[in-house]
Amino acid sequence: MTIEGPNHVKPEYRIPLTEVLWQLADDDLVIAFRASEWLGLAPHIEADVAFASIAQDEMGHATMYFELLEALGEGSRDDLAHLRPSAERRNAVLLEIPNGSGSYLHEPHFDWAFTVCRHYLYDVFEALRLEALTQSSYLPLRQVAQKAIREEVYHLAHQELWLRQLAEHSKLTRARLVDGLSQAMSWAGDLTWAAPWQAAFEEFSLVPGYRALQQRWRDAIDRKFREWGLPLLKAEMPLNGRDGRHTRHLDDVLSTLSEVYRLDPTAKW
Amino acid sequence: MADDDQRLAEFQARIDRGEKVEAEDWMPDDYRRQLIRLIAMHGISEIMGTLPEKEWVPKAPTLYRKLAIMAKVQDEEGHGQLLIRVAEDLLEPLGQNREDLFEDLFAGRLKFHNVFHMPAPTWADAGIIGWLVDGAAIVTQSMLLSGSYAPYGRALTRIVEEEGFHIHHGESICVSLAEGTPAQRAMLQDALERWWPALMTFFGPREGTHLSTHQQQNLRWRIRTKTNEELRQRFLTKFVGRIRSLGLIIPDPILRFDETTRQWHYREPDWDEFRRIIHNHGPMSQERLYLRQLTYDEGRWVREVLSKNARRSA
Amino acid sequence: MKEDKLGFDAYEVFAQTDSMRPHEHQFSLLAPNPEMALTLAKENFLRRSNITSIWVVRRDHIVKSQPADRAQFARLDKSYRMKQSYSGLADTWRKYKTMPLPPIKDSASANVASEDCADDD
Numbered sequence: 001m002t003i004e005g006p007n008h009v010k011p012e013y014r015i016p017l018t019e020v021l022w023q024l025a026d027d028d029l030v031i032a033f034r035a036s037e038w039l040g041l042a043p044h045i046e047a048d049v050a051f052a053s054i055a056q057d058e059m060g061h062a063t064m065y066f067e068l069l070e071a072l073g074e075g076s077r078d079d080l081a082h083l084r085p086s087a088e089r090r091n092a093v094l095l096e097i098p099n100g101s102g103s104y105l106h107e108p109h110f111d112w113a114f115t116v117c118r119h120y121l122y123d124v125f126e127a128l129r130l131e132a133l134t135q136s137s138y139l140p141l142r143q144v145a146q147k148a149i150r151e152e153v154y155h156l157a158h159q160e161l162w163l164r165q166l167a168e169h170s171k172l173t174r175a176r177l178v179d180g181l182s183q184a185m186s187w188a189g190d191l192t193w194a195a196p197w198q199a200a201f202e203e204f205s206l207v208p209g210y211r212a213l214q215q216r217w218r219d220a221i222d223r224k225f226r227e228w229g230l231p232l233l234k235a236e237m238p239l240n241g242r243d244g245r246h247t248r249h250l251d252d253v254l255s256t257l258s259e260v261y262r263l264d265p266t267a268k269w
Numbered sequence: 270m271a272d273d274d275q276r277l278a279e280f281q282a283r284i285d286r287g288e289k290v291e292a293e294d295w296m297p298d299d300y301r302r303q304l305i306r307l308i309a310m311h312g313i314s315e316i317m318g319t320l321p322e323k324e325w326v327p328k329a330p331t332l333y334r335k336l337a338i339m340a341k342v343q344d345e346e347g348h349g350q351l352l353i354r355v356a357e358d359l360l361e362p363l364g365q366n367r368e369d370l371f372e373d374l375f376a377g378r379l380k381f382h383n384v385f386h387m388p389a390p391t392w393a394d395a396g397i398i399g400w401l402v403d404g405a406a407i408v409t410q411s412m413l414l415s416g417s418y419a420p421y422g423r424a425l426t427r428i429v430e431e432e433g434f435h436i437h438h439g440e441s442i443c444v445s446l447a448e449g450t451p452a453q454r455a456m457l458q459d460a461l462e463r464w465w466p467a468l469m470t471f472f473g474p475r476e477g478t479h480l481s482t483h484q485q486q487n488l489r490w491r492i493r494t495k496t497n498e499e500l501r502q503r504f505l506t507k508f509v510g511r512i513r514s515l516g517l518i519i520p521d522p523i524l525r526f527d528e529t530t531r532q533w534h535y536r537e538p539d540w541d542e543f544r545r546i547i548h549n550h551g552p553m554s555q556e557r558l559y560l561r562q563l564t565y566d567e568g569r570w571v572r573e574v575l576s577k578n579a580r581r582s583a
Numbered sequence: 584m585k586e587d588k589l590g591f592d593a594y595e596v597f598a599q600t601d602s603m604r605p606h607e608h609q610f611s612l613l614a615p616n617p618e619m620a621l622t623l624a625k626e627n628f629l630r631r632s633n634i635t636s637i638w639v640v641r642r643d644h645i646v647k648s649q650p651a652d653r654a655q656f657a658r659l660d661k662s663y664r665m666k667q668s669y670s671g672l673a674d675t676w677r678k679y680k681t682m683p684l685p686p687i688k689d690s691a692s693a694n695v696a697s698e699d700c701a702d703d704d
Binding site for chain 3: 289333426434441454457458510515517518
Binding site: 033036037039040041042043044045046047048049052053055056059060062063066077078081104105107108109110112165166169170172173176256257259260261263264267268269 | 316319320323324325326327328329330331332333334335336339340342343345346347349350353367392442445446448449450452453560563564565567568569570571572573574575
């Protein structure tokens with residue numbers, strides 16, 4: 001089945017459709033924020049420039065999803081990105097966890113190992129999810145996925161190379177990597193978790209094979225972790241962001257992202 | 270000794286013929302030193318210059334502005350990369366590389382540009398930086414583009430091309446604010462007032478009637494082709510009309526263009542303050558140096574992974 | 584393979600036509616060593632050009648992306664970082680040149696406003 005666009009959306013289809021889009025938009029917005037915090041601060045100049053492109057790509061993807069929501073009459077893309085409270089956000093909690101202690105403005109004690117691990121876990125999932133979305137019943141989403149997935153190839157290659165490099169370089173760097181990976185896995189559960197109510201994602205062919213993504217993600221990362229000699233840790237879920245439950249870090253993220261926009265959301269900026 | 274004089278004369282003749290110098294060519298020690306001084310300062314300023322603007326990257330008001338300013342700050346980091354590579358090729362015969370440049374920065378031996386010691390407390394500051402600070406930079410860089418050292422010229426060609434986007438991005442922010450609500454307009458005016466003194470000192474002090482030996486030498490070697498004052502005049506000609514056309518008030522009551530002398534008259538900037546600032550006593554100097562050094566030091570273990578002579582253990 | 588069949592190394596040739604331009608790839612040739620490659624390159628590929636510099640690199644010293652890596656080079660629309668996307672600004676400046684915005688009244692520097700505007704050109 002194919003739903004051509006906003007005008008063909010029936011009420012029972014609309015609810016799961018917007019849920020999918022919130023998840024996609026919020027995931028990319030929040031990871032883009034975390035990645036952008038490194039801008040100008042990454043350990044190596046060339047690596048800084050490369051990672052900054054990944055942050056931009058994610059922000060660009062978020063923008064495309066917010067545009068789809070805008071087209072569905074949910075509100076303007078900038079209102080949606082900036083004004084929704086954290087309880088309405090659907091991003092995985094893993095993506096809102098800070099890069100380390102401090103903030104990008106003050107005492108940024110950031111952890112490159114955690115950053116690349118977290119981004120890797122996300123990229124593997126994002127690639128699988130986008131692949132499924134290229135078969136989505138909602139045509140505008142299918143088209144966006146077909147575009148976004150093209151940039152995912154580089155993201156994944158970039159993160160894999162960093163993980164491998166850190167894993168293979170020395171005992172010390174592997175220890176740091178394992179530490180970053182443990183931190184990431186201690187929050188990673190909700191990234192791939194499929195709620196019972198998300199059965200509609202499959203029922204309406206919005207995200208074909210949604211519930212199988214979790215296992216496919218697990219298989220994909222385990223295969224690589226074995227290759228790199230990394231431990232196969234359990235993905236814990238202290239909180240479920242897909243249900244709108246978040247750490248206070250998300251509030252910090254949102255207040256930063258919306259600081260200027262909130263001065264006057266009706267103004268032209 | 271006579272040989273040295275001969276070489277020097279030949280080098281000067283090459284420059285006078287308009288030939289370009291490459292990294293591996295013979296060059297006078299002093300020419301190398303002057304280039305390193307200039308290019309290292311330029312490169313490290315780009316790197317330090319990411320800091321005031323990166324504050325506004327996530328805070329940029331709309332998704333579109335967020336994307337644009339991310340790209341802009343990324344470009345600045347990229348300009349730092351280009352320039353530092355050019356400097357590193359000059360430093361190589363001296364057994365130095367970028368690590369030494371960062372050490373010099375932290376030790377206060379390598380200065381960074383006065384504008385990057387200043388605070389950027391509002392979104393309008395991001396606009397003014399993009400429009401006028403980059404606008405000033407492009408005036409200097411266009412002049413340096415025709416300099417005698419080819420690798421610097423090639424880097425600047427790439428940089429100037431990207432600065433075109435930066436200025437448009439900055440103009441676009443400033444125009445939106447100028448056309449916006451009274452609060453937005455006030456925010457822009459406020460930022461202009463904050464940045465004007467730094468913009469007026471951007472090009473350095475006016476040359477006296479006699480140029481210093483260094484300046485004469487740099488002009489003779491075509492390391493630079495215009496004086497500080499010529500650049501400042503060019504900047505004012507390019508921007509004052511547009512700034513005023515937006516309804517902004519430039520905080521200099523005597524600023525005017527004299528039709529007979531074809532020169533801008535302006536209130537003399539506070540050069541003592543300028544010197545304090547570039548000696549790392551500006552409002553944000555210490556904070557930004559601290560931020561740079563903190564992340565640099567904590568990132569060392571990652572750079573060791575990338576280094577060819579890092580210690581390895583099984 | 585014939586026993587006396589000869590082998591050569593392939594060298595890739597790059598040349599620069601102006602000091603301000605990058606070196607551009609020209610073509611490849613066979614040579615026994617870098618010196619010979621450099622000597623042969625000029626007359627093989629640059630017979631009609633004025634050049635400032637030639638580089639030769641033994642082909643197996645070049646690390647290349649693989650055809651499969653092409654997917655990594657995909658880039659979506661980045662119009663936000665293109666100068667051309669801001670082309671509307673030209674009209675804006677033309678408009679303000681003839682019709683400037685009124686001075687900003689409620690700024691902290693209102694006291695210099697009248698004086699400054701008086702000598703506006």
